[in-house]
Amino acid sequence: MDTVxxxxxxxxxxxxxxxxxxxxxxxxxxxxxxxxxxxxxxxxIDIVREKIAKMNKSEINKAMINLLKFNNLSEIIxxxxxxxxxxxxxxxxxxxxxxxxxxxxPGKGQAKQWPHYELMSGISPFTYVIWIPMHDLEENSGVYxxxxxxxxxxxxxEEAQGLVNGPTVLNMMSDQKPVPxxxxxxxxxxxxxxxxxxxxxxxxxxxxxNVRFQSFKKPILQKNTDYLKYYKLN
Amino acid sequence: xxxxxxxxxxxxxxxxxxxxxxxxxxNNYADRNKISIELVIPEPMMxxxxxxxxxxxxxxxxSLVILSSIYQLPDEGxxxxxxxxxxxxxxFHFAIEGLNGKGGDFLHKCIEEAKKFMKISMIxxxxxxxxxxxxxxxxxN
Ligand SMILES: [Fe+2]
Numbered sequence: 001m002d003t004v005x006x007x008x009x010x011x012x013x014x015x016x017x018x019x020x021x022x023x024x025x026x027x028x029x030x031x032x033x034x035x036x037x038x039x040x041x042x043x044x045i046d047i048v049r050e051k052i053a054k055m056n057k058s059e060i061n062k063a064m065i066n067l068l069k070f071n072n073l074s075e076i077i078x079x080x081x082x083x084x085x086x087x088x089x090x091x092x093x094x095x096x097x098x099x100x101x102x103x104x105x106p107g108k109g110q111a112k113q114w115p116h117y118e119l120m121s122g123i124s125p126f127t128y129v130i131w132i133p134m135h136d137l138e139e140n141s142g143v144y145x146x147x148x149x150x151x152x153x154x155x156x157x158e159e160a161q162g163l164v165n166g167p168t169v170l171n172m173m174s175d176q177k178p179v180p181x182x183x184x185x186x187x188x189x190x191x192x193x194x195x196x197x198x199x200x201x202x203x204x205x206x207x208x209x210n211v212r213f214q215s216f217k218k219p220i221l222q223k224n225t226d227y228l229k230y231y232k233l234n
Numbered sequence: 235x236x237x238x239x240x241x242x243x244x245x246x247x248x249x250x251x252x253x254x255x256x257x258x259x260x261n262n263y264a265d266r267n268k269i270s271i272e273l274v275i276p277e278p279m280m281x282x283x284x285x286x287x288x289x290x291x292x293x294x295x296x297s298l299v300i301l302s303s304i305y306q307l308p309d310e311g312x313x314x315x316x317x318x319x320x321x322x323x324x325x326f327h328f329a330i331e332g333l334n335g336k337g338g339d340f341l342h343k344c345i346e347e348a349k350k351f352m353k354i355s356m357i358x359x360x361x362x363x364x365x366x367x368x369x370x371x372x373x374x375n
Binding site for chain 1: 247248249303304305330331332347348350351354355356357359363364365367368370371372374
């Protein structure tokens with residue numbers, strides 16, 4: 001099955017290689033510079049991750065605020081996958097105004113992401129999500145995915161009980177296996193696929209980006225200009 | 235040089251936001267961006283020309299204006315050119331979109347974006363079910 005079909009109607013997600021790695025490496029350099037944590041842009045990413053792992057919550061918040069200056073992150077990420085994005089959505093897109101940066105610090109109070117569908121937030125069924133780590137992932141530190149067929153089955157089962165994200169879904173966390181990824185790889189998935197992450201052990205923070213996008217020619221749901229902007233692939 | 239926020243009709247593009255909630259949105263935006271609002275301008279309901287805002291600007295010379303959304307900008311030819319001509323020196327901020335800038339190009343871009351979004355079809359979430367959303371996607375052509 002080709003990647004587009006795999007994402008739309010196969011497993012609902014696919015591991016893909018960054019098409020334009022140079023572009024992405026430059027992005028990582030800019031990211032390191034914009035963090036404003038006394039790192040020059042050529043600093044090894046693992047050293048940056050170690051620094052982040054040692055930061056307290058307010059320092060991390062400050063770094064996140066510094067990253068807000070980075071306001072074309074969505075475009076840069078999508079331009080790292082121009083062919084696939086075009087195959088999925090054409091050239092005219094609605095993209096997330098601000099891509100999400102996730103800095104996950106392991107240990108106590110580690111941000112766990114309980115299982116959810118992206119659709120929950122009110123993005124359109126025609127949306128795709130790219131999740132992309134900034135480094136090789138340590139064991140179990142990535143995101144796990146529940147295949148599309150099973151995810152849809154769960155949606156139906158919950159709906160029959162008048163629930164959305166009820167206990168059946170929330171109790172799935174324990175026995176899930178996150179997808180291992182290397183730097184240069186990403187996961188693209190559709191908004192019906194249930195996913196989340198589990199606790200992992202590491203001395204380094206996990207840094208990843210994600211961005212949502214859809215065709216401009218497909219309907220939207222609840223998210224509007226508050227979340228999306230128009231963008232034409234060049 | 236005065237900083238103002240503007241409330242409008244409850245219907246803002248696809249959103250329905252009562253004016254007290256508009257104030258909450260703009261006040262929070264101002265807070266986060268360390269802007270202090272000196273004047274709150276209420277536009278009448280059922281009008282999208284921002285005429286009160288422009289009238290006050292002539293008198294008070296506004297330097298910065300906060301609106302809730304780009305959908306509150308005028309969407310008709312002469313009303314668009316009026317605001318662009320009268321207020322090209324004013325910094326505009328749109329809290330919901332998190333956009334800011336000044337000048338004709340910036341305002342035009344915001345107006346065009348709002349118009350583009352108005353053309354996109356919307357799935358009415360009050361008239362669908364979770365299990366139907368996948369079918370909508372599958373059967374769309
Ligand atoms: Fe998610």
